[in-house]
């Protein structure tokens with residue numbers, strides 16, 4: 113596979129090239145709006161590919177990368193290690209779905225953000 117990278121290395125790269133802000137609120141709002149926009153682009157490309165039969169798979173792939181960029185920027189803002197967050201997510205999902213997806217588990221309350 114070409115262009116494979118280490119996520120911590122990627123996070124450092126994002127920090128290096130990201131716009132520098134004097135105002136922290138302006139910074140996190142920029143990253144928050146940015147990730148939403150890129151995720152929306154992913155959704156739009158999926159819709160065009162499957163609902164309009166207009167192949168936008170290249171756009172899906174590119175915008176997934178752009179969404180990752182904002183994820184790394186948000187992690188940098190809070191001083192979080194992106195690999196640690198992914199590890200926490202894997203642990204949560206292994207506990208929630210030890211045998212794979214189950215509809216019953218998917219019906220949990222959406223306010224359970226700190227689920228361990």
Ligand SMILES: [Mg+2]
Pocket residue numbers: 150153174175178
């Ligand atoms: Mg994009």
